[in-house]
Amino acid sequence: MNELLRKFPRSMESLLDILHAIQDADPQHHLSDEALQAAAEYLGAPLSEVVSTATFYTMYSRMPRGRHIIRLCESPPCQLLGGETLLDILAEDLGVAVGETAPDGAFTLETTSCLGACAEGPAMMVDDRIYGALTKEKVLSVIAEVRRSDATR
Amino acid sequence: MQPGSRAPAKETRIVLENCGRIDPESLSEAVKAGAYKAVTQVVREKRPSAEITAEIKRSGLRGRGGAGFPTGVKWSFTAPGDVKYIVCNADEGEPGTFKDRLILEGDPHKLLEGMMLAGYAVGASKGYVYIRGEYSLSIRRIQKAIDDARAGGYLGDAVLGSSFAFDIEVKKGAGAYVCGEETSLIESIEGKRGYPRLKPPYPGSVGLWKKPTVVNNVETLANVPAIIARGADWFRGFGTASSPGTKVFQILGDVETPKAVEVEMGTPLRTLIEAFGGGIRAGKRFKAALLGGAAGAIVGPGALEMPMDFDGAKERGGVLGSGAILVLDEDASVVELLHGILRFFRHESCGQCVPCRVGASVLVTLSERIRSGAATADDLERLVEVARTMQATSLCPLGQSPILPIQTAVDSFREEFEARMAKPCGAGA
Ligand SMILES: Cc1cc2nc3c(=O)[nH]c(=O)nc-3n(C[C@H](O)[C@H](O)[C@H](O)COP(=O)(O)O)c2cc1C
Ligand code: SF4
Ligand code: FES
Numbered sequence: 013m014n015e016l017l018r019k020f021p022r023s024m025e026s027l028l029d030i031l032h033a034i035q036d037a038d039p040q041h042h043l044s045d046e047a048l049q050a051a052a053e054y055l056g057a058p059l060s061e062v063v064s065t066a067t068f069y070t071m072y073s074r075m076p077r078g079r080h081i082i083r084l085c086e087s088p089p090c091q092l093l094g095g096e097t098l099l100d101i102l103a104e105d106l107g108v109a110v111g112e113t114a115p116d117g118a119f120t121l122e123t124t125s126c127l128g129a130c131a132e133g134p135a136m137m138v139d140d141r142i143y144g145a146l147t148k149e150k151v152l153s154v155i156a157e158v159r160r161s162d163a164t165r
Numbered sequence: 166m167q168p169g170s171r172a173p174a175k176e177t178r179i180v181l182e183n184c185g186r187i188d189p190e191s192l193s194e195a196v197k198a199g200a201y202k203a204v205t206q207v208v209r210e211k212r213p214s215a216e217i218t219a220e221i222k223r224s225g226l227r228g229r230g231g232a233g234f235p236t237g238v239k240w241s242f243t244a245p246g247d248v249k250y251i252v253c254n255a256d257e258g259e260p261g262t263f264k265d266r267l268i269l270e271g272d273p274h275k276l277l278e279g280m281m282l283a284g285y286a287v288g289a290s291k292g293y294v295y296i297r298g299e300y301s302l303s304i305r306r307i308q309k310a311i312d313d314a315r316a317g318g319y320l321g322d323a324v325l326g327s328s329f330a331f332d333i334e335v336k337k338g339a340g341a342y343v344c345g346e347e348t349s350l351i352e353s354i355e356g357k358r359g360y361p362r363l364k365p366p367y368p369g370s371v372g373l374w375k376k377p378t379v380v381n382n383v384e385t386l387a388n389v390p391a392i393i394a395r396g397a398d399w400f401r402g403f404g405t406a407s408s409p410g411t412k413v414f415q416i417l418g419d420v421e422t423p424k425a426v427e428v429e430m431g432t433p434l435r436t437l438i439e440a441f442g443g444g445i446r447a448g449k450r451f452k453a454a455l456l457g458g459a460a461g462a463i464v465g466p467g468a469l470e471m472p473m474d475f476d477g478a479k480e481r482g483g484v485l486g487s488g489a490i491l492v493l494d495e496d497a498s499v500v501e502l503l504h505g506i507l508r509f510f511r512h513e514s515c516g517q518c519v520p521c522r523v524g525a526s527v528l529v530t531l532s533e534r535i536r537s538g539a540a541t542a543d544d545l546e547r548l549v550e551v552a553r554t555m556q557a558t559s560l561c562p563l564g565q566s567p568i569l570p571i572q573t574a575v576d577s578f579r580e581e582f583e584a585r586m587a588k589p590c591g592a593g594a
Contacts (some may be wrong), residue, residue, distance in 0.1 A: 027356030028339055032298065041398055043435050061357075068358040068515075069339030071298050087260035088505035089491050090456065125509060127299055128263035130415065130489075131423045140301040 013047065017054045024057060027065055031072055040076035041120075070124070077120040078113045080158055083107075084136040087126035095134035099123065101148050102136075118162065119155075130156055172439035174426075177403060179411050180387040181427045184271030189306055192313040195274040201319050203393040204281045208327045217286035217393060224397035225409040226389070229264075230254055230382030231347075231457070231486050232237040233408070233475040236389075239280040239289050244370040244377040249289035251280050251352070252380045253375060255303065256345035258499055259458030260509060261489030262546050264382035264413035264425055267431065269296065269303035272387070273310035276335060279323065279386030282393055284331045287379055292333040297352050298340055312466055312532035342513035345565055347380040349515070360517045361561035367505060384413060404430030409475035419449065419494035430474035432463075434483075438492055449494040453578065455502060457486020459509045460566035463499060463574040482573060499578040500585050504532045506570050514563065521564025528567060540586050 016033055022028040034047045043066050052059040066072050084099055105111055113120040129135035132144025136151070143154050146162050178499070187194040187232075195201075207217065222237025243249060244391050253276065258267040268276055280292040296304050311333050314320045322330045336354050338344050344353045348362035351373050372378020389408060392400045401409045408430040414437055415425045421443030438444065438451065445451050451469070462484045464471070471481045478485045493502060507528045514525040531548045534540040552568040559565050575582060 024356035025354065028353065029337060032223035034340065064358055065356060069298075069341050071338075086505075087509055088459065088502055089261045089489075091505045092418050092491065092493065092502065110303060124299070124340070125258060126260035126262070127402045127512065128257055128297075129427065130261050130263060130417050133417070133423075139298065163280060 013050050014054075017050065019146065020054075022055055024061075024151060027051070027055065027057075027062065028069075030054070031066055031069075035072060039079065040117075041078070041081060042073045042076045049079070076113070078117050079162065080118060080139055080154075081120050081122060082136060082138050083122045083124040083127075085125070085127050085129070086123040087130075089126065089130040090133040090135055091134045098134055098136070098146055098148070098151055101151055102155075105152060113146060170275075174436065176441075177411050177429050178427045179391050179403075181271070182267055182276065182391075182414060183266055183424075187272065188346045189271050189273055190309055192274065192310070192317055195272070199272040199394070200272075201278050201314075201461050202391075203390045204278050204285070204502065205325055207282065207285060207393065208325050208329050211327075214286050214288060217282060220393060220397050221286070221389065224392045224400040225407070226385065226392060226400065226476060227408060228382055229384035229388075229412065229488075231259070231460075233485065236381065236385055237541075239381070239566055240326075240379060242367070242369045243287040243379055246377050248291075248374075249287055250373045250378040251283045251287070251289045251292040252347075252350065252378055252388055253280055253294040253383060253384045254293065254347065254350060254380055255294050255307075256342075256346060256350060257297055257300070257343040257383070257487075258345050258513075259265065259460065259489060261409065261415055261417050261455070261458055262487040263371075263415060264488060266300055266303055267413070267425055268283040268383050268387050269300065270306050273307045275315065275387050275390060276307070276383055277310055277314055277320070279326070279389035280333060281319070281331050282389045283285075283379055283381065283386060285329055287377075289379070290330045290332070290370070292331065293336050293354055293373070294333060295336045295338060295354060297338045297346075298346075304335060304337055311335065330531075341515070343515045343561070346561055346563065348382065349378065349561070351378065351408070358515075360515055361563075363560065379566055405472070405474045405477065407476045412473065412485065414473065414488040414490055416490050416492065418492040419446045419497060420444065420492050431472040431477055433469070434471045434473055434490070435469040437490060438469070441589050442490075442492065445492065445494050449496065451492065452495045452497060453493040453499055455491040455493075455500070455506075455570070456489070456498070457484040458489045459506045459570065460562070461486045461489070461500065461570060463570055465577040467577075482576075484569065497580050499574050500532075500536050503570060503574045504529075504536050507532045507567065510563070510567050513577050518558075518560040518564065520555050520558040521560070524551050524559070524564065525567070528553050528571075535582060535585055538585060542583070545575065545582055 052062040135144045135148045226236045227233040235349040344359040349359040353359040368378040426441045511525040516522045556565045
């Protein structure tokens with residue numbers, strides 16, 4: 013953790029970057045109490061300030077999440093193209109509701125506002141990759157592909 | 166609506182001129198395509214900084230982040246001081262908008278040069294690009310461009326060996342639409358919650374770290390190099406008298422060929438939809454369009470001749486906003502569209518002030534009643550009332566925004582709302 017923190021200037025300006033880095037390095041993609049404490053100590057800032065920032069932004073999670081995070085766009089342009097039905101398909105295939113993590117720890121299902129991929133909507137993000145022109149078949153094949161590549165690692 | 170004309174409609178590209186034509190990760194290709202020509206000239210000739218601001222003022226360039234505020238005027242309002250900042254707003258969260266991403270990914274050096282010229286003009290030596298966290302490729306590309314520009318002597322303590330110092334840093338957002346609002350964005354760079362500040366004071370006098378700060382949109386800044394290289398008169402040769410230049414529009418939804426195009430300001434909405442968007446999908450008829458994103462206006466067929474520039478759109482009850490144009494065909498539902506918009510606002514309200522926090526939630530409840538057929542005429546009136554109250558009492562423009570899509574939707578499509586009330590959902594046509 014300290015090695016990770018040392019890359020950043022000791023200024024509140026680094027906080028968002030630090031939170032991103034901690035979360036990206038965490039296998040469960042979340043910000044634990046200890047991590048926030050470490051960040052606060054490193055910056056010499058009150059823990060309450062660090063927590064206040066960490067809980068404001070949707071990309072940060074205080075709850076442990078899966079190895080992969082699926083974020084389906086639910087903004088009007090994607091919805092108009094049938095994005096809403098895809099949520100049910102994802103929820104069923106993964107066996108989770110929005111905000112939940114599958115028991116095997118593979119996936120967390122989330123929704124997001126517009127991802128800027130609207131010309132190829134409906135769109136979703138899996139980790140930091142964007143997939144567009146989604147249909148039921150494409151959604152299922154993307155998930156299957158991620159599962160396969162996990163199995164071979 | 167007739168299908169689009171056969172002849173391919175021609176774009177007029179300024180900010181997107183190199184996108185898709187050069188390798189965005191190559192400094193030398195960018196330079197060959199004209200990057201850093203304007204700033205090199207300015208620095209070598211030691212042009213007075215006030216001249217640069219004056220040229221931008223004369224060009225009539227207006228902010229492409231949505232509000233259309235004259236860029237040169239904004240720069241000239243920057244308070245005096247030793248330390249000032251240029252902040253590029255690349256938070257791009259308005260639903261249906263991805264024009265800034267195209268510039269960030271396709272021609273990052275153009276943006277950097279625009280920021281350098283802004284810095285030169287107002288006397289800032291540090292710039293930040295605040296990019297939404299979801300834009301991983303944009304973040305990588307702009308970071309590489311900055312590294313290359315530093316190595317090439319374009320950025321640093323002595324830009325091209327001159328006495329002008331300018332450097333740029335990337336700041337990554339973390340998922341909050343409200344951080345696109347300039348004061349919220351500043352709070353976020355400072356490492357805090359993205360709560361909007363009360364204005365005034367404006368960032369031009371009290372901005373980042375309380376220093377005078379210019380906040381401009383990506384597309385705005387990407388127009389600057391060409392204006393300085395070719396002059397304000399050249400720029401005024403495009404667009405309309407009050408909105409010179411071009412605008413990038415994103416044509417989406419029920420059209421044959423959804424895409425982004427850069428055209429002259431004042432291009433009619435019909436041309437955008439028919440000639441560039443390929444017309445309505447599957448030969449259907451046009452019903453409505455949401456202009457400018459969630460904080461936009463919902464217009465019907467009567468608006469098709471609307472000239473798409475800041476004033477032309479406004480005069481006819483539209484809005485340019487981010488340049489997003491979401492098209493609905495005859496089968497789509499305005500009630501559902503509005504519901505999606507209101508859910509967006511509820512989700513993105515930052516919760517700092519009560520009218521917006523509570524109001525955004527009440528709007529969704531009312532809209533839910535309408536779409537499920539449980540609403541009365543009173544509920545429709547309340548929808549408008551609540552949004553009006555939010556407009557009057559919310560702290561930042563986010564809470565002041567829902568009235569526009571609500572009012573325009575109810576004005577143009579009242580029968581559709583009333584039809585939903587008469588019978589339960591699913592019973593109607
Ligand atoms: C809720 C909200 C979200 C905004 N989002 C953006 C955005 O994503 N990008 C942007 O450039 N401006 C956005 N703005 C406008 C900015 O506050 C600001 O006016 C703009 O960045 C100024 O740049 P310009 O003068 O070059 O247009 C937003 C405003 C509000 C109220
Ligand atoms: S109007 Fe809404 S988004 Fe703006 S400060 Fe108030 S709660 Fe936050
Ligand atoms: S609306 Fe879904 S990506 Fe833009």
